[in-house]
Amino acid sequence: MPAGNVTVSDGTQSCIGTVAGGQCSISFSSPGPKTLTATYAGDSNFNGSTSTPAGHTVNKADTTTTITSDNPDPSVVGQMVTIAYSVAVNSPGAGTPTGNVTVSDGIQSCTAAVAVGQCNITFTTAGSRTLTATYAGDTGFNGSTSAGAAHTVSKANTTTTITSDLPDPSTVGQSVVVKYVVSVQLPGAGTPTGNVTVSDGTVNCTGTVASGQCTLVLVTPGPRSLTATYGGDTNFNGSTSAIEPHTVNYAFTGFFSPVNNAPVSNAANAGQAIPIKWQLTDSSGVGVSNPNSFGYPGLIAPYAGPGTSTPGLTSYQVGCSTGDPTDSVEEYAPGESGLIYQGNGNWQINWKTPKSYAGQCRVLVITLSDGTIHMANFKFK
Numbered sequence: 242m243p244a245g246n247v248t249v250s251d252g253t254q255s256c257i258g259t260v261a262g263g264q265c266s267i268s269f270s271s272p273g274p275k276t277l278t279a280t281y282a283g284d285s286n287f288n289g290s291t292s293t294p295a296g297h298t299v300n301k302a303d304t305t306t307t308i309t310s311d312n313p314d315p316s317v318v319g320q321m322v323t324i325a326y327s328v329a330v331n332s333p334g335a336g337t338p339t340g341n342v343t344v345s346d347g348i349q350s351c352t353a354a355v356a357v358g359q360c361n362i363t364f365t366t367a368g369s370r371t372l373t374a375t376y377a378g379d380t381g382f383n384g385s386t387s388a389g390a391a392h393t394v395s396k397a398n399t400t401t402t403i404t405s406d407l408p409d410p411s412t413v414g415q416s417v418v419v420k421y422v423v424s425v426q427l428p429g430a431g432t433p434t435g436n437v438t439v440s441d442g443t444v445n446c447t448g449t450v451a452s453g454q455c456t457l458v459l460v461t462p463g464p465r466s467l468t469a470t471y472g473g474d475t476n477f478n479g480s481t482s483a484i485e486p487h488t489v490n491y492a493f494t495g496f497f498s499p500v501n502n503a504p505v506s507n508a509a510n511a512g513q514a515i516p517i518k519w520q521l522t523d524s525s526g527v528g529v530s531n532p533n534s535f536g537y538p539g540l541i542a543p544y545a546g547p548g549t550s551t552p553g554l555t556s557y558q559v560g561c562s563t564g565d566p567t568d569s570v571e572e573y574a575p576g577e578s579g580l581i582y583q584g585n586g587n588w589q590i591n592w593k594t595p596k597s598y599a600g601q602c603r604v605l606v607i608t609l610s611d612g613t614i615h616m617a618n619f620k621f622k
Contacts, residue, residue: 245284251275251297269299270336271381301383302334306342306376308390315393318367318476319430322392324351325359326374330382340379346370346392364394365431367476396478397429401437401471403485406457410488410613413462415524417487419446420454421469425477435474441465441487459489460523462609490613491521491529499571500617508567511621512596514574517605519615520586528586556619561602565620594621 248257249265258265260281269275275297283289310325324344330336343352344360351360355376364370370392378384405420419439425431438447439455448455450471459465465487473479495502497518509515521529574591581589592605598621605617 243281243284243287245282247279247281249277249279251277268335272299272301274298301378301381302336303331303383304338304376304378304385305329305331306374306385306387308344308372308374308387311372311390311392315395316364317395317397317429318365319363319397319425320428321361321363323359323361324372324374324390326387327358328355328376328382328385334382336381338376338379338382340377342374342376344372344374346372363430365476367394367396369393396473396476397431398426398478399433399471399473399480400424400426401469401480401482403439403467403469403482406467406485406487410490411459411524412492413489413523413529414458414460414527417457417459418454419457419467419469419485421448421482422453423450423471423477423480429477431476433471433474433477435472437469437471439467439469441467459487462489462491464488491609492524492526493609493613493615494520494522496615496617501568503616503618505568506566506602506618506620507570508620508622509570509594510573511594511599511601513570514576514591514593515570515619516572516574516589517592517607517617518587518589519607521588521609522586528584530582530584530586556603556605559602559604559618561620565602567620 243260246257246259247265248255249267251267251269254267254269256265256267277295277297279292281289306326306328308324308326312323313320314322316322326342326344328338328342330338338355341352341354342360343350344362346362346364349362349364351362353360371389372392373389374387376384376386401421401423403419403421407418408415409417411417421437421439423433423437425433433450436447436449437455438445439457441457441459444457444459446455446457467485467487469482471479471481497520500515500517501507523529576591576593583589600621602618602620605619607615609615
């Protein structure tokens with residue numbers, strides 16, 4: 242009875258068993274057709290021998306691909322999402338698959354090696370997603386596709402900012418160009434679309450995000466609080482800017498004769514009524530005729546201090562400096578009167594000065610309801 246060992250081989254892989262055992266086992270590490278031979282080495286009494294070849298087929302092993310996580314979920318538009326996956330070999334197969342896995346939502350995808358175990362997708366639109374991971378297979382293992390994994394992409398938040406409002410101050414009726422930007426808040430990213438509306442609460446204008454500006458025409462004087470509101474789009478949430486202060490003034494041409502404008506000091510007689518004349522217009526040159534353009538009863542007096550004032554204006558005393566100009570007032574009004582509208586935006590009030598102003602230098606102050614202050618200098622005799 243022969244004794245000893247028998248070696249079975251396909252020329253690459255082999256196994257050894259005893260003659261008495263009658264078998265041995267090989268785990269083939271590559272697929273394809275094989276040709277097996279069994280070789281008996283012989284012993285002290287019997288010569289060795291080799292079998293005739295026996296055909297054998299090794300098929301690829303099946304795999305199972307699984308998405309193990311997708312973080313963060315939900316994500317926002319423009320945020321990078323890391324999708325982790327695994328590829329397992331189905332029994333009775335064994336081994337280590339190689340090659341690549343592609344993760345996709347049907348539109349966007351990423352690809353990485355099996356060994357890396359993850360890849361990244363930055364989703365550019367909001368909505369619900371179904372992610373699948375597909376292993377392409379290699380020479381020893383069949384490919385496989387994971388079950389779908391749900392993922393949600395939310396809209397990204399934005400910040401809207403007014404960057405300028407020019408000219409500021411503007412004139413009643415003048416076009417004001419308001420510029421703005423809409424930026425995406427981290428971790429979001431992308432380019433918002435749609436419109437931005439700029440408003441002072443009464444008047445508004447609308448421009449696109451891309452244009453970055455719109456034009457307001459403000460027709461009443463005074464301080465304004467401008468805000469820019471982005472309406473949002475399918476991928477980005479809307480937002481409203483912080484308040485941007487803006488001032489709207491009348492066009493004030495300066496005081497007319499007989500009063501000369503600062504820095505000239507007007508020489509005048511104390512106790513006389515001085516006609517104070519000026520013109521107000523909007524940005525188109527149209528005269529302002531509404532007496533409510535001024536404070537009570539036509540002007541307001543914001544300055545407190547010594548001296549007297551007629552209704553509608555005020556003055557305060559300043560020191561006279563050596564060499565003060567003495568440009569004489571050419572005309573005086575007959576007495577004292579209230580605010581007078583003379584047409585085409587021209588206004589007049591007669592300032593009845595007390596005799597106690599003699600020897601003083603004083604500043605006449607007129608304040609409009611738009612908040613602007615206009616002054617003229619006087620030196621009284």
